[in-house]
Amino acid sequence: MIFRKSRRNRTDHHVKGQVRIKDQSGESISPEKEVFINEIKKRLNNSSDLKHKEVESKITLFFIDTLVDKTMLHQDIIRHVYHLESEPIELMNMMTVGEVKKDTVYEDTIISILSGAVVIHVEGYAYVISAQIKSNTSRSLTKAENESQVIGPQLAFNENLSTNISLIRSYLANPNLCNEIFHIGKQTRTAISLMYIKDIASDEMVQTLRQRIKSIKIDGLIDSSVLVQLIDDNSLSIFPQMLLTERPDKASTMLLNGKLVVIVDGSSLVIGCPQSFMEFFQSMEDQNVKWHISSFLRLLRIIAMMLSVFFTAFYVASLTFHYEVIPQPLLVPLSESRSRVPFPPIIEALLLEFIIELLREAGARLPTKVGQTMGIVGGIVIGTAAVQAGFTSNILIIIIALGALASFTTPSYTMGNVIRILRFPIILLAGFWGFYGIMFAFCFLLIHLLRQSSLGSPYMTPFYPPRLADWKDSIVRLPMKFTFKRPFQTRPKDVQKYVPKDHQDDE
Numbered sequence: 001m002i003f004r005k006s007r008r009n010r011t012d013h014h015v016k017g018q019v020r021i022k023d024q025s026g027e028s029i030s031p032e033k034e035v036f037i038n039e040i041k042k043r044l045n046n047s048s049d050l051k052h053k054e055v056e057s058k059i060t061l062f063f064i065d066t067l068v069d070k071t072m073l074h075q076d077i078i079r080h081v082y083h084l085e086s087e088p089i090e091l092m093n094m095m096t097v098g099e100v101k102k103d104t105v106y107e108d109t110i111i112s113i114l115s116g117a118v119v120i121h122v123e124g125y126a127y128v129i130s131a132q133i134k135s136n137t138s139r140s141l142t143k144a145e146n147e148s149q150v151i152g153p154q155l156a157f158n159e160n161l162s163t164n165i166s167l168i169r170s171y172l173a174n175p176n177l178c179n180e181i182f183h184i185g186k187q188t189r190t191a192i193s194l195m196y197i198k199d200i201a202s203d204e205m206v207q208t209l210r211q212r213i214k215s216i217k218i219d220g221l222i223d224s225s226v227l228v229q230l231i232d233d234n235s236l237s238i239f240p241q242m243l244l245t246e247r248p249d250k251a252s253t254m255l256l257n258g259k260l261v262v263i264v265d266g267s268s269l270v271i272g273c274p275q276s277f278m279e280f281f282q283s284m285e286d287q288n289v290k291w292h293i294s295s296f297l298r299l300l301r302i303i304a305m306m307l308s309v310f311f312t313a314f315y316v317a318s319l320t321f322h323y324e325v326i327p328q329p330l331l332v333p334l335s336e337s338r339s340r341v342p343f344p345p346i347i348e349a350l351l352l353e354f355i356i357e358l359l360r361e362a363g364a365r366l367p368t369k370v371g372q373t374m375g376i377v378g379g380i381v382i383g384t385a386a387v388q389a390g391f392t393s394n395i396l397i398i399i400i401a402l403g404a405l406a407s408f409t410t411p412s413y414t415m416g417n418v419i420r421i422l423r424f425p426i427i428l429l430a431g432f433w434g435f436y437g438i439m440f441a442f443c444f445l446l447i448h449l450l451r452q453s454s455l456g457s458p459y460m461t462p463f464y465p466p467r468l469a470d471w472k473d474s475i476v477r478l479p480m481k482f483t484f485k486r487p488f489q490t491r492p493k494d495v496q497k498y499v500p501k502d503h504q505d506d507e
Helices: 033-043 070-082 088-094 106-114 161-171 203-214 224-231 248-256 277-281 291-320 328-338 345-365 368-388 394-407 413-433 435-451 468-472
Strands: 012-015 018-023 050-055 059-064 100-103 117-122 128-132 177-184 190-197 243-245 260-264 270-273
Touching (some): 033 059, 033 106, 050 070, 059 070, 059 106, 088 100, 106 117, 106 128, 161 190, 177 203, 190 203, 190 248, 203 224, 224 243, 224 270, 243 248, 277 291, 291 345, 291 394, 291 413, 328 394, 345 368, 368 394, 413 435
Antiparallel strands (some): 050 059, 059 117, 117 128, 177 190, 190 260, 243 270, 260 270
C-alpha cells in the first residue's frame, strides 16, 4: 500500500525528539504508531475490553469489544482498510456504516471509542478516522405499559435514542422537524435530543429550553425523569411541570401543538413541555373517541381527583367537628359502625391510608403475578379483619377504597403520586380545624398552582390567565370543527391547526 503524508498547517513543536502538533482543543494525535497506541491505552486505563488490531504494518484499529458490532467490524471496516491505497481520509467516502468522521485530538478520539466507534490510525498521519459501529442492544418495541389504551396506536418508546427519534419521524414526515443533540454528564456524556417543529414552535421557548439543557453541570444523567428535575421551572413544587410519556403518538401530537420534546438516550420516557395542570388529566385516547365520550371521561377524572384528595378529609372533619352536615338517616349506622373503634377519626383515617399505601407499594415492587395477588388478597383480608376487630369502621373502609381507586384514574403516573401524597396533610388539617382546615388547604393549593409555570407558560392556563378559546379542549372536548386552533399556551407561530369545512370555501 502507498501512503502520502498529510500537510501540516499548524506549528510543529518538538517534545523529547517527537514531532507533536498542538491546537486549542487539547493534545493532538501523534503520527507515530507506538506513541498513539500507548497514549490510547493510558487514557482508557488499559481496560480489559479495549482491543487494538494491527492491519498490515502501519494501520491500527482501536475499539471496545463490548460496544461494537463484530459483523460490521469485519465486513464494513476491515475489508475497506485492507484496500486502502491512499490517504486515510478516503475511508470516509468508502465506508457505508453510521457516522464516519475525522478526529485530530485525543479527547475526541477517546469519546468516539467510548461511544461505540472503531478508530483507524495510519502511521504518519496526525489524525484518525472514527466509524460508528455500535451494537444494537436495545429491546424490541412493545405496547405501552403505563399509558395503555384500547383505540389508537399501541407502540411505546424503548431505551434507544435512534429508535425513539425514528418513531417520532415516522409520524411526522416534516422537513421542519428539527433535532438538536446535546451531551450531558461529565462521566456519562449522555446523548439528549431536543425536537420541535421549526415553523410552529416558539423560538423563545426553544432558546429557553436549549439554555437550560446546556447549563446542566452533573456527573451523570441516566434517565429522563432526572432531567425533568433539573430543567423544570420550580424544583421545590410537588406538582410536575413537564409531562413524561412513553407513547410516540402523544409526543408527536405535542409537537404538532407547538410543544417541545426531549429524548434521553437510555430512557423509555420522553419529556414534553410546556404543560398545563389540566393536560395531566387528558389521555391520548380522548382524541380517538367521540367528543361526548372524551368529555365525560375528562369530567370523571377531575371528579375522581377531587374525591381522592378531599373525601377522607371531609369524613374526618364531619365526625370531629361538624355532625350537622351528616344526613339524619346516616347518623345511626355511622354511630353503630364507630361504636367499637377506640381511635379518633383522624388516627383511624391516617392508619388506613398508610395501610393502603403499604399494599400499593408492595404490589408495585413484587413480581407482576405475585403483586396482583398480594394487592387483592391483602386488601380483602386486612380490611375484613380490621372491621371485625373494631380497628376501623365499615364506612371508612369504603371511603378509603374509593379514594385509592379514584387516584388510579389519572393518566399521568407523576400526577397520580402527587394526589396520593396530598391526602395526608389535608387529613391532618381536617382533624385539627375541620372544614376550615380543608378550605385552608384548598386555597393554599390553588394559590400555589396559580403561581406555577411550565417553561415560562402559565400552569393553570386556560383558566388563569383566562383564555376562552382554549376552553374548547380543556375540561371537556368540543367537536373537532371547534378546536381548529393550537393552544395559546405554547405561543405557536402558526395558530391554525386545520381548516374546518365551514371555512374551506373562504380559503
